[in-house]
Amino acid sequence: MPQPHATIIGAGIVGVSSAAFLQRAGYRVTLIDRLPPGEGCSFGNAGGLAFAEIVPPIHPRILLKIPGWLMDPLGPLTIRWSYLPKALPWFLAAGRNALPARVAAITEARANLALRVVADFETLLRDAGSTDLLKYEDTLRLYDNEQQFAAEANERAVKKTYGYEMKRLSGGECRELEPALSPHIHCGTFHGGWYFVTDPERTVKTIAEHVVRQGGEIIADDVVRIAREGTTAKTLVLKSGRNIALDKLVICGGAYSHLLARQLGEKVLLEAERGYHMVLPNSGVKLSRSITYASTPGAATPMDMGLRLAGSDEFAGLEAEPNWARADALWKIFKKILPTLNEPDSATTRWMGRRPGTPDSLPVIGPSKTVSNVWYGFGHSHMGLTWGPTTGRLISELMTGTRSNIDLAPFRVDRF
Numbered sequence: 001m002p003q004p005h006a007t008i009i010g011a012g013i014v015g016v017s018s019a020a021f022l023q024r025a026g027y028r029v030t031l032i033d034r035l036p037p038g039e040g041c042s043f044g045n046a047g048g049l050a051f052a053e054i055v056p057p058i059h060p061r062i063l064l065k066i067p068g069w070l071m072d073p074l075g076p077l078t079i080r081w082s083y084l085p086k087a088l089p090w091f092l093a094a095g096r097n098a099l100p101a102r103v104a105a106i107t108e109a110r111a112n113l114a115l116r117v118v119a120d121f122e123t124l125l126r127d128a129g130s131t132d133l134l135k136y137e138d139t140l141r142l143y144d145n146e147q148q149f150a151a152e153a154n155e156r157a158v159k160k161t162y163g164y165e166m167k168r169l170s171g172g173e174c175r176e177l178e179p180a181l182s183p184h185i186h187c188g189t190f191h192g193g194w195y196f197v198t199d200p201e202r203t204v205k206t207i208a209e210h211v212v213r214q215g216g217e218i219i220a221d222d223v224v225r226i227a228r229e230g231t232t233a234k235t236l237v238l239k240s241g242r243n244i245a246l247d248k249l250v251i252c253g254g255a256y257s258h259l260l261a262r263q264l265g266e267k268v269l270l271e272a273e274r275g276y277h278m279v280l281p282n283s284g285v286k287l288s289r290s291i292t293y294a295s296t297p298g299a300a301t302p303m304d305m306g307l308r309l310a311g312s313d314e315f316a317g318l319e320a321e322p323n324w325a326r327a328d329a330l331w332k333i334f335k336k337i338l339p340t341l342n343e344p345d346s347a348t349t350r351w352m353g354r355r356p357g358t359p360d361s362l363p364v365i366g367p368s369k370t371v372s373n374v375w376y377g378f379g380h381s382h383m384g385l386t387w388g389p390t391t392g393r394l395i396s397e398l399m400t401g402t403r404s405n406i407d408l409a410p411f412r413v414d415r416f
């Protein structure tokens with residue numbers, strides 16, 4: 001039998017993970033991306049393997065906070081008002097998904113996806129010979145006062161039912177672990193068994209390099225069209241004018257994936273949830289672990305290149321210019337809990353990335369419903385680093401007819 005071949009659009013964490021798992025399953029693979037591997041959204045995330053984040057980010061408690069957030073142009077969530085009409089169907093669907101019954105079903109699906117996150121990540125990094133990129137270190141969530149801590153009781157209870165238990169620490173205990181923390185911190189929650197990567201871009205590049213060493217090919221080009229014959233995707237038309245004949249196609253195009261799915265007659269609600277980071281190589285702060293702060297979504301992570309402050313959620317479409325004041329706002333937030341944090345200097349970098357967000361906070365993983373030789377892996381929003389390797393494994397299982405360990409129905413492409 002000839003060796004099967006898969007073409008994968010997108011060399012972010014999801015695309016390279018799919019390529020690597022498909023190679024393990026006996027496929028020859030070709031990755032196509034207009035950017036070098038790991039230079040899309042996967043470049044600049046907070047590095048957390050956030051498998052315990054099973055409660056979706058939009059749920060009834062957060063719904064009540066959203067109007068306040070939207071009033072503040074530099075708040076954690078913003079929409080450029082001129083963009084609202086375009087994003088309205090997404091927001092309406094997100095609202096429906098914030099109803100308690102939907103939140104429970106989405107939580108269950110997210111918990112299932114989390115089951116093998118660490119094992120799948122370790123498999124890929126072990127194959128690539130770079131397990132040092134993955135740091136096994138607990139994480140701390142910090143609270144200014146008792147009200148803030150009490151407000152999250154329900155989320156903690158839900159996590160506990162799925163086996164993720166967080167231990168409460170006093171402010172003093174938090175500072176014993178991280179002396180850089182402000183004396184005003186009232187308490188924290190300690191999450192054992194956590195992981196983060198010390199360089200998200202290098203993580204993707206390392207997996208991509210391994211794929212190439214195993215005989216995979218990477219083409220630097222833009223896919224402009226998927227040409228079909230009946231229910232088969234036949235050819236990719238690239239911007240350079242080159243045509244790529246298809247055996248099987250996997251679409252892992254991050255925040256651009258809906259544009260490709262639309263060419264196959266599939267309607268997906270996908271919005272770019274634009275996040276920002278600031279990296280301070282000279283931060284003046286020594287952290288041993290990643291921290292989050294309950295007053296605003298976001299994380300501070302000690303990485304190889306410096307302290308990375310990451311967060312923010314901006315709805316402005318794919319093409320709008322970045323608003324760098326949002327990256328600067330992250331500094332102001334973390335300065336509150338890290339008083340020795342230095343001012344940004346000439347070595348400081350700022351970045352904006354487009355999270356591929358669905359209105360139910362679940363990715364699309366599975367076969368196309370209109371075309372027989374296409375599979376999807378996109379829509380991972382805030383969780384792509386975490387779920388990327390597992391998505392790659394699931395796609396390879398689907399494409400080889402291997403039974404998967406979880407129910408994949410919540411991730412189907414025709415749910416929108």
Ligand SMILES: Cc1cc2nc3c(=O)[nH]c(=O)nc-3n(C[C@H](O)[C@H](O)[C@H](O)COP(=O)(O)OP(=O)(O)OC[C@H]3O[C@@H](n4cnc5c(N)ncnc54)[C@H](O)[C@@H]3O)c2cc1C
Nearest residue numbers: 010012014040041042046048223253254275383384385386
């Ligand atoms: C500030 C911030 C913090 C985050 N923190 C975390 C975290 O701590 N943990 C976590 O799990 N997740 C986190 N995330 C989310 C995570 O980074 C994303 O979910 C993930 O990177 C998405 O990966 P991807 O492979 O789907 O997309 P990308 O990395 O964007 O890859 C998609 C690729 O497809 C290419 N592409 C698309 N269309 C075409 C085309 N037509 N032709 C050629 N190429 C194409 C693009 O160029 C791109 O390189 C964070 C995100 C942000 C912005």
